[in-house]
Amino acid sequence: MHTVGQNRIGALARCSSWLARTLWPGSCLVCGAHGRDGRDLCPLCEAAMPWHPHACLRCALPLDQQNAAATTAHDTGSATCASCLSEPPPLVEVRAACTYGAPMDRLAPRFKFHGDLAAGRVLSALMVEAFGSLPRPDAIVPVPLHRSRLRQRGYDQALELARPLASALRIPLLDGVMSRAVATSPQSRLDAADRRYNVEDAFEVRARVDLPAHVVLVDDVMTTGATLHSAAQCLYLAGAVRVDAWVAARVP
Ligand SMILES: [Zn+2]
Ligand SMILES: [Zn+2]
Structure with missing residues (x-):
């Protein structure tokens, strides 16, 4: 009230x-x-802007980059790529506002690594534009930074994106319910296999938190998806029934 x-x-x-x-x-x-x-x-x-083209609903990779067998009707009318069909990822849906092409490939690093919060506001506005017509989840959970990284950087990039997004789309924001249990190495320095290993069990949900059924994870950039998948597993263990992800950019 x-x-x-x-x-x-x-x-x-x-x-x-x-x-x-x-x-x-x-x-x-x-x-x-x-x-x-x-x-x-x-x-x-x-x-x-490199607005995201027709993409796989489960991993947000553009479908024109997949092999010819890579289209199958989904109940929402969208398509799923061959790799997600054979090995369904933990995220039910992944939506990306843009692909990681110019000028997103300059805006996203300016925001993440160079403290440019104005670039973050632009990314968040693009996400509002791209996701405004999607069905609303019960809550948004920003992918958390470890405390030591937060101290270094001074701001949490996923939270900076999630806060205005949640408020514009009138979705409850669950900030602080999940944390990074371990300080992982920066994913940008690792290859795909090491990225998976690096973030395995990296997250934890605060004890006695009642998660709603349908939760959307928010992050700036999705590369292999290892971080988002690990965070999603953690939310499922804590009681979420469906976890999606919304990101500003997807690296193809
Ligand atoms: Zn301009
Ligand atoms: Zn896929």
Whole structure:
């Protein structure tokens, strides 16, 4: 329930964000032109983003990259690739706003490794755009960072994406229910087999947390899926019935 104080704070926040948009219209992080509605992305660059093409519902790999036998009707009318048919991954659905092509391949690292939170806001806005029409899950869970990495980086990139996404789509955000039990090596330095081994049992869900049935994991980039799969297994063990993943970009 909202109190009078909360309403006042909300009105103040709306007013100051209107003022900020008027005084400092966003400039496009890709080309430098004026952004739209205070966003840091211009309409032309937004239209030219590598929006995700027709992709496998289970792993989000573009289906045109799979072999010829790689299309089978799914009950939602989408398709599943041959590899996910023969070995179904733990995630029921994976949705990616974009593929990891230009300019996503510059925006995502700027956000993740160089502290550019404006790039993170752009990624989150792209996710709202891409996932807004999907059926709503019961909750969103950002893939957590280990405490030591959080201290180093100063922010949790998955949470920075998940917070505005959850609020725009009006989905409850479960922040802090899952944590990284071990400080794993950065996945970007490892090959596929080592990535799987590196994140095995890396997550834990807080004791006595009641997870809702349908949970969506949120992360910035999906490469092999090892991190998301490990996090999904952990959520299933903690009582989730269905786990999906929504990411800003999928590395093909
Ligand atoms: Zn632009
Ligand atoms: Zn697949």
